[in-house]
Each structure stands twice: as structure tokens, then as C-alpha cells.
Amino acid sequence: MIEKTDVIIIGAGPVGLFAIFELGLLNISCHVIDNLDKPGGQCAELYPEKPIYDIPSRVSITGQQLTDDLLEQAKPFNPVYHLNQQVEKINKLDTDEWLVETNHNKKVKAKCIVIAAGAGSFVPRKIPLENIAHLENINILYAVRNKSILKNKDLLIIGGGDSALDWTNELSKIANVTLMHRRKEFRAAPDSVSKMLELEKDKKIHFLLGQINEIQDLKNNKINVSVKYNDKIKTFEVDYLLPFFGLKMDLGSISNWGLNLNENLISVDTEKFQTSVPSIFAIGDINTYPGKLKLILSGFHEAALMAQECFKYCFPDKKNVFRYTTSSKDLHRKLNIV
Amino acid sequence: MKLKVTDREGNKHELEGDSESTIMEILRDSGLEIEASCGGCCACATCHVYVDEKWLNKIPPIDDDEESMLDQAFDVRISSRLSCQISLSEELDGIELELAPE
Numbered sequence: 001m002i003e004k005t006d007v008i009i010i011g012a013g014p015v016g017l018f019a020i021f022e023l024g025l026l027n028i029s030c031h032v033i034d035n036l037d038k039p040g041g042q043c044a045e046l047y048p049e050k051p052i053y054d055i056p057s058r059v060s061i062t063g064q065q066l067t068d069d070l071l072e073q074a075k076p077f078n079p080v081y082h083l084n085q086q087v088e089k090i091n092k093l094d095t096d097e098w099l100v101e102t103n104h105n106k107k108v109k110a111k112c113i114v115i116a117a118g119a120g121s122f123v124p125r126k127i128p129l130e131n132i133a134h135l136e137n138i139n140i141l142y143a144v145r146n147k148s149i150l151k152n153k154d155l156l157i158i159g160g161g162d163s164a165l166d167w168t169n170e171l172s173k174i175a176n177v178t179l180m181h182r183r184k185e186f187r188a189a190p191d192s193v194s195k196m197l198e199l200e201k202d203k204k205i206h207f208l209l210g211q212i213n214e215i216q217d218l219k220n221n222k223i224n225v226s227v228k229y230n231d232k233i234k235t236f237e238v239d240y241l242l243p244f245f246g247l248k249m250d251l252g253s254i255s256n257w258g259l260n261l262n263e264n265l266i267s268v269d270t271e272k273f274q275t276s277v278p279s280i281f282a283i284g285d286i287n288t289y290p291g292k293l294k295l296i297l298s299g300f301h302e303a304a305l306m307a308q309e310c311f312k313y314c315f316p317d318k319k320n321v322f323r324y325t326t327s328s329k330d331l332h333r334k335l336n337i338v
Numbered sequence: 339m340k341l342k343v344t345d346r347e348g349n350k351h352e353l354e355g356d357s358e359s360t361i362m363e364i365l366r367d368s369g370l371e372i373e374a375s376c377g378g379c380c381a382c383a384t385c386h387v388y389v390d391e392k393w394l395n396k397i398p399p400i401d402d403d404e405e406s407m408l409d410q411a412f413d414v415r416i417s418s419r420l421s422c423q424i425s426l427s428e429e430l431d432g433i434e435l436e437l438a439p440e
Contacts, residue, residue: 046381119375128412128439160409182414187406211414246410248382249375 001107005031005080006314008100008110010087010254013041015284015299016116017070022307023114024077025323025331028314031080031108033087033100035121040067042118043296056297066296076336082106086121088253098279111313114306115266115275115282116299119249127243132215139223140215140241150175150240156225158212159244160185165192167242172199178206178238180227210234215241254286262288272309273302279313281306339431345370346437355426361387361435362422372437378422380404383411385421390434397424397433413439 007023009016012034020030036045043052043063051060058066085102090113093099097109124142132140144150144167151174157164160181165188168179179196186193199205210229218224218237226235251264260267260276265288268275275282283306284299292298311320325331332338341353341364355364362385365372373384380403389397394417400408404423408414418438424430 042376046376047379050379125410160406182409183405185405187409212412245412246383248384 002099003031003080003106003108005029005108005110007031007112007114007310008033008098008108009079009114009116010034011041011115011117011284011286012036012039012081012083013116013118013284014043014066014070014296015118015303016041016114017067017074018300019114019116019283019303019306020074020077020079021070022303023310024074024079025325025334026307026311026314026320027334028307028310029079030077031082031110033082033085033102033106033108035084035086037084039071039081039083040064043067045122052296054295054297076334082108086252090257096279111279112310113280114310115254115280115286116284116303117251117254118285120251120254120286121249122247123250123252124243125245125248127212127215127245129212129215135215135217135223135241139217139221139239140243142243144171144242147171147174152176153239154178154222154237155240155242156180156236156238157242157244159246160187161244161246162188162192163244164188164242165196167244168205169195169199172205178208180208180210180212182209182211184209212243251286271305273306274309281310339426339428341365341426342432342434343370344434344436346439357425357427359426360422361424361426361433362420364426365421365437370437371440372421373440374422376422380407380420380423383407383409383420384440386411386414386438387419387421388415388417388436388438389419390436391417393430393433393435396429411438 006028007030009019009030009032012032023030044067048064049062051062053060055061085104087100088103089101091099097111098113100108154176157168157179168177171177200207210227213228214226216224222237222239224235224237226233266275266282266286268282268287268289270289273281273283283302285294323331341355343351353364353368362374366374375384376382404420
């Protein structure tokens, strides 16, 4: 089923959320797509508890408070959120609309696309060794999609966070698991850590101190992994390597959409914040223009001007009359103010 | 105050800075390739550097947050630090460091 809306916003960070509001004031409906499992982007994911001091009128506000307030502010406009998914491709239809498809097969049609993706989406951090790209998804798995292929195999899991520990505990039931971490302390939840230590005591898993040094391809569908600890090097053969080194930000499929880029940022004009492709806009940290400052407040300003231009694409026959929220009865109705 | 940096190609750079800035900010502002994707709030490990041994006991000790973030870095050594967590000071004038691999 293809859903339909006026504008698709990519990214539910603070700027994407404020864009819902600015578009909503102009009667423009939105769907919002984000790779994370909750709105807020970096503010909610990286620094929910850290105070921000440069949001106008907010002397101090945490990333999570700001997110909650922006969600509340956007609520009257009934945005539809598609979380936990990433835009995979976009196509221009004969009707001049965009068809946006996510990696979860969600299809949405809209007149404009607004990219508010910050520094990109979170993707697994990969091992920075050369000549291992061909092993990815074969012997090196950055995510577990199908547990059954791991049954009775020799696995080396690397990391000390929740993903590494949770998978160690889970996969120990079906496979021969070795967990490697660079130190004895783990940042994972204490529960998972004690469970892992118990499994180790019962010899259900092996634990190894060390870091990855080299990976070699073997002819028998296995890989030879060399690990280093205190300058001592050990090698062993495994079927699968599962590195969990946290997440990093990446532009992802956006870099294939034919937009003019400048050092991994999207070039826009400073009147409409439109990209080199008409009806695709970019606002917030992901765009660049002369004098750009990566501040949340700049993104808010960009959202307001972008909305003015989106109006023309969404309602080509209508005239947009500028109104203030303080006095306009029409805007009060939209904001559910009686 | 000065900062001596070896980049990933082995080239040496001498940078100027003051105590108002973290070492990450000085590296980034000089145009050296340091990603520092979180902007300096100790939420990533993309400003990873190796501090020259002679300076190790002069820099403030590493805390739990920083140690945890280093779990996301590669080739972590005893001299590994996140440069966003160290401010330049009179005591550190002339500090020598090396950019860790990306």
C-alpha cells in the first residue's frame, strides 16, 4: 500500500520536528521517517541529559526536554512517524510527486522531500582494516539478521556494550561463542554482564582480553583472526566475526540521489533552502551554504523559510498570506486554541 | 601555547592554542582530519589520539565515560585519549600527540 502526504521529512531530530510545525501552520501535512526507534535525533540519542544553552528563550534545556517540547508543539498537525527505518530510494513519478521507499518496504508519496537528517543516520562502526570489505555479510556480521545460520558455528563477538553482551548471552545457546573485549570492564547493563560472567564460569562461552589486529580469508569459508593483547599476538579460526563497536553517522543512500554535495553536506540556497533538485529541501546540520553555522536555531530558521517554498509546490493555485500565531484566528484553529 | 601533532601520514604539525579550547577543537580548527562527530560531548570516539609517553602523567586522568567511549575505537593503547576531553594548559604547553587511525 502506498501512503500519501504533502511532505516527507527525513529525520526526526529537533529541526525535522520543528519543520512539522512550520509546515503545519501552512496546512501542509507531513510524514516523518527516522532510523532510530524514537524521535529526537542526536539530542535524544547522544545527549538526552546534557543541557543546551543556546536555544532562544530557554536558558538551559536538556536534549530530551527540547525533544519532548517540540513533539508537543508539532502534535496539533498529526504528523505520521515511521521510525526504525531508513529511506532506501526515492523516485520521481509522472505526477511530479516523489515516491519514497524505506528498507522496511514502507512506501509514501509526497510533493516535496525535506532532508533534516543531521549528520546522517546511525550505522554500525566498521573495522578499519583494509581488504576485508569482501568478507562483510559473509564472515563479518555487523548485525544479526538470521540467527539460524550461526547454529553450531564458531563465533568471535567483539565489544563491551549492550549489543556485544546481549548477543553473547543469546547466541551461547546455539553456537560456540568467544567474546573479546579490550578490558575487563563493560559498559553494558550490569544484568547482562553478570549473566555473561556466569556463562564463562560454566564454560558455556570463552572470554578473551584483546583487540583485533588482522583478518585473513581462508579457503574453507572460515576466517583467521589475529588478536593482540599487551603486544602478544594470538590467531584463531572462526566461522563468523561479530564486531559491535557502536554506531556512527553516515549519509547513507542520500549521497546517491543526485543532489549537489559539498564535503558530505548538501548544498542549498539561502532563500528557500532547496537543494540542486527542485522540491527537495535540506535543513539543519546536513546542509551547507556560505556562513552556515551548525546550530539548532539556524535549523529552525531554515525550516520556516523552507515551508514558504513548499507551500508553492503543495498548493500551486493558492496564495500564501503570511499570518502571525499571536493574532490569526485561522492559525489558532489549527493549533486547537479556543 | 603549542601542540605538536603527527598526522596519519606521519607529517608533523605545530599548532597554537589557548586554555579556552580543548585539544580536539585546536586539531579540528587547524584543518587536520579529525572527525569529532559528536562535537565534543564525549559521545563518540572519533577524536581518538595517542599522547606521547612523556606527557601521559601530566594530563588529567581518564574518567569512566571516556574509557567507555574508547571501547568504540580501534587499536586502543595505554596512551589513547579522546582529545575533546583534554584542555590545553600551561603544564601541557608543547604536548606531543599522534592522530589515531580512523
